Amino acid sequence: MHGAWHGSWCWDTLRAALGADGWTTATVDLPSAGQQAGVRDDARAVLAELERIDGPAVVVAHSYGGIPVSEAVAEAGNVSRLVYLGAYQLDVGESLLGYHSAPVPPEPHGFQAVPDHPVPLFYADVPEPEAEEAAKQLVPQSTKSFSDTLTRAGWHTIPSTYIVCEHDRALPPQDQEALAARSDAVHRIACHHSPFLSMPGELAALLTRIALGSAD
Template sequence: MHGAWHGSWCWEGLTSVLHTDGWTTRTVDLPSAGAQAGVRDDAHVVLQELARIDGPVVVVAHSYGGVPVTQAVAGATDVSHIVYLAAYQLDVGESLLSHHGAPTPAEPDGFQPVPEHPVPLFYADAPAADAEAAAGRLVPQSTRSFSDTLTAAGWHTVPSTYVVCEQDQALPPGDQEQLAARSGSVHRLASGHSPFLSMPGEFAALLAKIASEAAG
């Protein structure tokens, strides 16, 4: 599941590699990117998609996408593994804002605008043309999605792996390491925030390794 301000389009390069390698993939557009929707709305969409798939399923969550995935997987029956990619692996009662020690907005409605300089923030190590194209597709993110708290956390019952992006400018690696302590295993990539754009081949190989190990 994609992160804030993004859409399922961000996975296109990665899924192309995975398909070539024989993997079946599905992507989902989270409604909080571009619409007045919160974590539970996003989680509902994730659950709907999971219900259409004959398991077992490995769910990959990037950045903010970790929040609704964590909520959704708690109610799913066919998820064998969660991969948190530079993602918010939160616990019950936590929100993205509370994780950073930020207060809940007095007015939860509205949107968080696209960051002013998205290319160095999200795509610093991606090819320049790809980075600019991706930045041009970003949309405002629902404020509510950042302040909604989790009521369930699927990683307590479903095995998880955390992938730390060591050159990340959006979610600092030190912060990722703290979140990764909640996962059963940890891998690291020498990438910025979006390895699906900057190193799709290497990231696809890592996902294949994780999925194969999860299958036993």
């Protein structure tokens, strides 16, 4: 599941790489990107997609997407593993803002504007044309999604793997390392925030090893 300000479009290159390796993939557009929606709304969208999938699913969550994924999979019965890709692996009662000890904005039902200078923040190692194109597709993010707290955390009962993005400028690597301590296995890759765009082949190979159980 994609992160804040993004959409399912950001996975297209990685999905092509995974498809070439024989994997079937599905993505979800989280309502909180562009709409007045919170974590629970996003979690319902994730759960609805999981209910359409037969057999065990490996769920990959990026950045903010880790929050609604943790909420949703606690209710799903067909998830074999969670993969947190530079993502917020939060626990019950935690929120994105709370994790960073940041106050809730005075207007919690507004939007968080697309950050200034998104290319160096999100796509520092992505080729410039692709980075600029990605930045054009970003949309405002619901403030509520940043302040909502988790009511369930599926990673307590479903095996999880964390992939630390070692050069990330959006979610600092030291924060990722702390979050990764909650996972059953940890991998580290030398990339910035969006390896699905900067190194899709390498990421697809790592996800394949994780899904097959040969990377832990």
